[in-house]
Amino acid sequence: MTATATAPRHLLSGLVKVRELGIILALVLLVGYTAASNPRFLSGQSIRDILLNTAILAVMAAGQAVVVITRNIDLSVGSVLGLSAFTVATMMSDNPGLPMVVAILVGLAVGGAAGVLNGVLVRYGRVPALVVTLGTLYMFRGVTYSWAGGQQVNADELPRHFLTFANDAVLGIPWLVLIALVVVGGVALLMRNYRVGRELYAMGSSPQAAELAGIKVARNLLGAFILSGALAGLAGVLFAARFGTVDAAAGTGLELNVVAAVVVGGVAVFGGSGTVWGAGLGALLLTVIGSSLTVLDINQFWQQAIVGALIILAICADRLVAVRIARSLRKKDSHV
Amino acid sequence: MTATPGPSRPGPAKLEVRDVTKSFGAVAAVQGVSFPLYAGEAHALVGENGAGKSTIVKMLAGVHRPDTGTLAVDGAEVEFAGPADAKAAGIAVIYQEPTLFPDLSVAENIAMGNQPLTRLRQIDRKAMHANAARLFTRLGVHIDPDRPARGLSIADQQLVEIAKALSSEARVLIMDEPTAALSGVEVDRLFAVTRALRDEGAAIMFISHRFEEITALCQRVTIMRDGRHVCTEPVADLSVDDMIRRMVGRDLSALFPKQDTEIGETVLEVEGLGREGVFRDVSFTVRAGEIVALAGLVGAGRSEVMQAVFGVDRYDTGSVRFLGKPLKAGSPRAAMAAGMALVPEDRRQQGLVMDLSIERNVTLPRSRALARLGLLFGAAERREATSWTSQLQTKLGRLSDPVGTLSGGNQQKVVLAKWLATDPKLLIVDEPTRGIDVGTKAEVHRLMSSLAARGLAVVMVSSELPEVLGMADRIIVLREGHVAARLTRAEATEENVMYAAMGQQVTT
Numbered sequence: 060m061t062a063t064a065t066a067p068r069h070l071l072s073g074l075v076k077v078r079e080l081g082i083i084l085a086l087v088l089l090v091g092y093t094a095a096s097n098p099r100f101l102s103g104q105s106i107r108d109i110l111l112n113t114a115i116l117a118v119m120a121a122g123q124a125v126v127v128i129t130r131n132i133d134l135s136v137g138s139v140l141g142l143s144a145f146t147v148a149t150m151m152s153d154n155p156g157l158p159m160v161v162a163i164l165v166g167l168a169v170g171g172a173a174g175v176l177n178g179v180l181v182r183y184g185r186v187p188a189l190v191v192t193l194g195t196l197y198m199f200r201g202v203t204y205s206w207a208g209g210q211q212v213n214a215d216e217l218p219r220h221f222l223t224f225a226n227d228a229v230l231g232i233p234w235l236v237l238i239a240l241v242v243v244g245g246v247a248l249l250m251r252n253y254r255v256g257r258e259l260y261a262m263g264s265s266p267q268a269a270e271l272a273g274i275k276v277a278r279n280l281l282g283a284f285i286l287s288g289a290l291a292g293l294a295g296v297l298f299a300a301r302f303g304t305v306d307a308a309a310g311t312g313l314e315l316n317v318v319a320a321v322v323v324g325g326v327a328v329f330g331g332s333g334t335v336w337g338a339g340l341g342a343l344l345l346t347v348i349g350s351s352l353t354v355l356d357i358n359q360f361w362q363q364a365i366v367g368a369l370i371i372l373a374i375c376a377d378r379l380v381a382v383r384i385a386r387s388l389r390k391k392d393s394h395v
Numbered sequence: 396m397t398a399t400p401g402p403s404r405p406g407p408a409k410l411e412v413r414d415v416t417k418s419f420g421a422v423a424a425v426q427g428v429s430f431p432l433y434a435g436e437a438h439a440l441v442g443e444n445g446a447g448k449s450t451i452v453k454m455l456a457g458v459h460r461p462d463t464g465t466l467a468v469d470g471a472e473v474e475f476a477g478p479a480d481a482k483a484a485g486i487a488v489i490y491q492e493p494t495l496f497p498d499l500s501v502a503e504n505i506a507m508g509n510q511p512l513t514r515l516r517q518i519d520r521k522a523m524h525a526n527a528a529r530l531f532t533r534l535g536v537h538i539d540p541d542r543p544a545r546g547l548s549i550a551d552q553q554l555v556e557i558a559k560a561l562s563s564e565a566r567v568l569i570m571d572e573p574t575a576a577l578s579g580v581e582v583d584r585l586f587a588v589t590r591a592l593r594d595e596g597a598a599i600m601f602i603s604h605r606f607e608e609i610t611a612l613c614q615r616v617t618i619m620r621d622g623r624h625v626c627t628e629p630v631a632d633l634s635v636d637d638m639i640r641r642m643v644g645r646d647l648s649a650l651f652p653k654q655d656t657e658i659g660e661t662v663l664e665v666e667g668l669g670r671e672g673v674f675r676d677v678s679f680t681v682r683a684g685e686i687v688a689l690a691g692l693v694g695a696g697r698s699e700v701m702q703a704v705f706g707v708d709r710y711d712t713g714s715v716r717f718l719g720k721p722l723k724a725g726s727p728r729a730a731m732a733a734g735m736a737l738v739p740e741d742r743r744q745q746g747l748v749m750d751l752s753i754e755r756n757v758t759l760p761r762s763r764a765l766a767r768l769g770l771l772f773g774a775a776e777r778r779e780a781t782s783w784t785s786q787l788q789t790k791l792g793r794l795s796d797p798v799g800t801l802s803g804g805n806q807q808k809v810v811l812a813k814w815l816a817t818d819p820k821l822l823i824v825d826e827p828t829r830g831i832d833v834g835t836k837a838e839v840h841r842l843m844s845s846l847a848a849r850g851l852a853v854v855m856v857s858s859e860l861p862e863v864l865g866m867a868d869r870i871i872v873l874r875e876g877h878v879a880a881r882l883t884r885a886e887a888t889e890e891n892v893m894y895a896a897m898g899q900q901v902t903t
Contacts, residue, residue: 252517254510261496261507268494271458272507273479331498 079325081376082340086347093351100354107233109343109350111225111301114239115140117342118294119313120320121246122287124338127321128250129283130263130330131188135177136291136317138199140310143169143295145203148212148305155218162221162296170292171285173199178284182277196314200307207307214303225301235297239339242290247335259283263330319366320345323373344369407470409434409598410455410486410567415464417450424450427464428624430617432567432598437589439609439630440602442619443642443860443893448602449491451619452571455600456488457481468567482508487565491572493552497545502527504544505559530558535584550577557585561592568592569600574608575694586612604692604897606635618642636890639897643860643889654848658868659683661719662821662852665704668713673699674876677713681821686843686853688867690860691896696876697856698740701823705737706730718820731760736814738807740825740856746810749799753791754780756798757812783812787842804828807839815846822846825856840866860889872896 093100119136126133143166151162173195180191214222225235250256258279262269269276299305324341326333345366352362408431417425425447432438440448453459455466457475465472468484475481481488495504502524503510511522527540536554538547544555553573560568568589574582589612593599601613609616610630618625618641625641661682669675674696681687689697703710706727715722723729727737739746747756754773757780780794787808791801798809807827814822827843828836843866847853857863863870870887872880872895880895 254508254512254516254518257499257503257507257510257518260499264496264498265494268496271456271478271488271490271494273457273477273482274508275479327498331496 079334079337079340082324082337082344086340086344089344089347089351093354097354100351105350105354109346110236111233112350113343113346114233114235115294115297115301116313116316116320116346117239117339118242118290118297119287119317120324120338120342121243121335122290123317123321124324124326124333124335125246125250125259125283126188126287127318127326127328128263128330128333129259129280130266131181131280131283132192132318133174133177133188133284133287133291134192134314134318135173135195135199136287136294137310137313137315138196138203139170139173139288139291140295140298140313141307142173142199142203143292144299144305144309145207145212145295145307147296148217148299151218151221151299152212152216157218159220159224162300163293166292166296167289168292170295171289173292174285174288175281177288178281181284182280200311204307209307211304211306212299217299217303221300222303225297235301238293238297242293243335243339246286246290247339250335255279255282260331263327264332316345316366317342319370323366323369325373325376328374408432408467409469411467411470412451412455413465413467413472415451415454415461415466417447417454417459417462424622425454425461426622428619428622429464430624430627432600433615434566434596434598435593436615437593437599437601437613439613439616440600440619441604441609441616441638441642442625443858446619446642447622448619449571450622452488452490452569452600452602455481455486455567455569457486482563485564485566486569487560487563487567488569489553489556489560489571489573491575493549493556495544495547495552495555498543500541501538501544501547501555502540504555505530505540505562507559509563526562527558530561533561534558534588550581553577554581554585557588561588565597567598567600571602572604573601574603574605582608606638606897609638610635639890639893643893654844656684656848656850656868658685659850662717663704663854664716665700666714666716668700668703668710668715670699670703670708670710670712674703674873675712677873677876677878679871679878679881681852681854683820683850683852684847685868686847686855686866688863688870689854689856689873690858690863690870690892691873691879693858695873695896697873698825700873701737701825701854701856704730705735705823707737731817734818734820736817736819736822738810738814738822738824738827740829747798747806747813750797752795753784753789753798753801753809754794756809757783757816760813760817779816780812783816784809787812787815788838804836804839808842811839811842819851821852821854823854823856826858827855828857828859828862836862860892863887863892864889874898 090100099105119140123133123136146169147162147166150165151157177188177192177195180186181188184191225233227234229237250259258269258274261272261274262276262279266276295310298309320341321338322328322341323344324333324337324339326338348365349362352359410432412428412430414427414429415425416423416427428447428451430438440451442448450459454461457478457480460475466475467473473480473484475484496507499507505527506523511519511526513519524540531538531540534554534557536551538551538555544552547555557573573585577585589599601609603609613630615627616630616633616638617627618638620642659682661680663681665680666678668677677700679687689700691697699708702708704715706723706725706729709725715724717730717733717735722733748759754776758776761779777794784791784794789805789808789812791805798806801809824843828839840862843853843855855863855866864887867887868884870882870884870892871878872882872892874896879898880891882891
C-alpha cells in the first residue's frame, strides 16, 4: 500500500478538483480580458457591485447545491425569495423599530416553512421534486401577488438601519458579502465534514443503497429542502435591504440563475457529487459574466446565450471527467 | 476444503425466525417459516429460484416486515421498522447485488453510518482511511480506500461489502449468494474470513446454489420450497442428493396438458453462439411442432441467449440460421420479418404498454399492416383484437380498457395474442407463467401446447421445473453460460435437471 496506492490518489484528487479549477481559470481569464480593455472594471466600486450582486445568488446556490446533490431540485426558490422579501419589507415598514436580526429570522422562517411544504410533498407525496417545486413556484408567487394586490413597498417606507445594512461594512467587507461567505462556508463544511452531509451525498449517489444502508432518508431530504427554502428566505431579506423597493414580482425567474450557478459550479445534475464551494464560484462566475458584458458593451442578450453554453459545457465536462476516472481506475486494476 | 463441524450449542439462538409469513398481493412468498441462527455457526439457506429465500433475507434486513410471525434476537422478540433497526441489532447483510455509493470513496462507503468522529463531531478522515486500510489488510486485498467505488469490479465491490459488514462489528452476517461473482481464489479468501468470523462467535446465514460451498462452510442447513419450510438439519446428516430431492420434491401434477405432435422441419439452428462473459458455445436446434425448454438457474444465461438469437442483444461468435437461411445478427426487425416472435420475461416493462387499451396492445406489432393509407382505423384494430382474444379465451371487460386492468394471466394472453397475430414460425417465451395463478397457468400451458400441435416451433425459457418437465419435448440445461445437459422428455427428471443446473454429475 505505498507507491501503487498514492500515485492514483494524486491523479484522482487532481481530476476531481478540475471542476473548481476550471471555474477559477474562467474567472481569471474573463476578469483579465475585461480589465485589459477597460481598467475601470477593477475599480473598488465595480468589484463591490459584483460581490454584492453575487452574494444573494451565492446564498441561494448553497441551498440549491444541497438539494441537487440529493438528486432533487428546488425550482421554488425565486418565489420563496419574493414571498420572504415582501413579508419582511411589509413588516419593517409597519414596525420600523424592529432590529435587523428579527428581519433575518423572519425571512429564514418564511423560507423554512416553504421548504417543509416542498420536502413533505416530495417525500411523502412521492411526487418528483421537479413537479412539486414547479407547482410551489407558482403557488408562492400567487400568494405574494394576491397579498400585495399591486402594492409595493418603497425605500422611503423602510427604516434607515434596514436599508444601510446592505452597504454597511465590517473591516471593509459589506455585510451582505460576509453573510454569503459564512453561508457558503458553513454549508460546505456541513456537507464535507459531517455525517449528515455525507449521507446527503450517499442518497444522491444511490437512492436504493441509501435506503438499504439504514440512512434516515426522509429526515435528511426534508432537511435539505428546509435548508434550501430557509436560505432563499434569507436571500429575500438581503434582496429587500439591498434594493429597498419590493413588489410581488421580486426574484421572478431567479430560480434558473440559481440552478445555472449550481450546475456551472460542477454539481452533478444527477446528484452524488460536486461541492458547495463550486456552487458559490458558479454564482460568482455568472455575475462576473453579466458585469463584464456590460463593461465590454456587448448586447445583454448574449449573456443568456453564454450562460446556456456554460451549462452545457459543465455537463459535458462532468461526463468527460467521470469517463476518464473510470478509465484510469480500470487501467490501475489491470496492473494489480 | 472439508467440513468443519461447529460446536453444537443448543442455547438461545442469536437470531430466530419464528413462523413468519409474507405475501405480496395475492402471492404468498413465505409461509410459516421458522429456523434459528446460532452464534458460532454458519447456516445455509437453500431452495429453488422463487422458493422465498430473498424474501427471508429482506425481512431479516428490515426491508420487509413479516405479515405474521416474529423475529427474535437473543431470545427477545424484535420489530424492525427499517434497515437502520436491523443494523442497530447487529445484523449485516451482503446482498446479491452490491449496494455501494458510486460517487463516494471506498473508505466512505465502508464507514457510512458509523464514521469515526473528531471532538467537534466532524468526520475523522484519517481514522476512516486507516480503518478501511486495516480491514483490507485483514481481508488480504489491495483496494485503494480513497478511490471512488465507481468502476470497481463486481468481485471488489463484494469485498467492499464484506469490509462494510466487518466494520460494523456485526454479530449476524447474512450473505445472499456472495460467491456468484467471485473467482476460486477470492472464494477461498472469503471463506477464510467467514470462518474466522464464525469462530469468533458471529452467526452466519449463507445462501448459495453451490453445494460444495455449503458443505465446506456450513454446519446447519434450512431447505425451503415454494415459500414453505421443508427442514432444518445438520449439514453432516444430509447428502447432496437429499438436499436436491427436498428442494424440488413435489408431485408433477396433471396440470400440463402436453399434446403429442408431429415434429416437422428444422426451424431454428443455433451454432456455437457466444458472448464474452455471458454465454459461450451454445448450440441447439428447434423443429416445427416442438417445444424446447431452456432450463437452469437464474443468471445461467438463458434469457440472454434467446435475446441474442432474436437480435435484441449482440453475440460475438457463432451463427443463427432460421428456416434454412442465415439470420442477420442484432436486428429484432429482421427476426420479426423472418417469422420469429419473442414474449419477454417482464410483461410490465417489455411486453405491454400498460396504459394503452387491450386492442391497441394486441395490434401494435401489426399496426402497419392494418393501416389503410397510413391511417389506423379503430374498426380494423377491433376486428383483429376480437378474433385473437376470443381464441385465447381472455377474460376482459371491454377491448378499450387499459391492459393494466387485467390479471397477470390475462395480460400474458394479450402478449401472446399480440405476437401470434404476426403469424410467427417460431415463438420464444421467457418465463411464460411467472406471477400467474395456477388456473390461468394451465390455460397458458394448454395454449402453448395447441400452438405446437399446429406446427409452431416453441422455445420456452423457464425456471419452474414442473413446467419444464411437463411441457418440453426436449430440455437444454444451461449453467454459467454453457450447455450443461441435453435431455429428452423421457430422460428428464426433476433431479437430473437440477443436478445439471447446479453442476453436479448427471446420473441417468
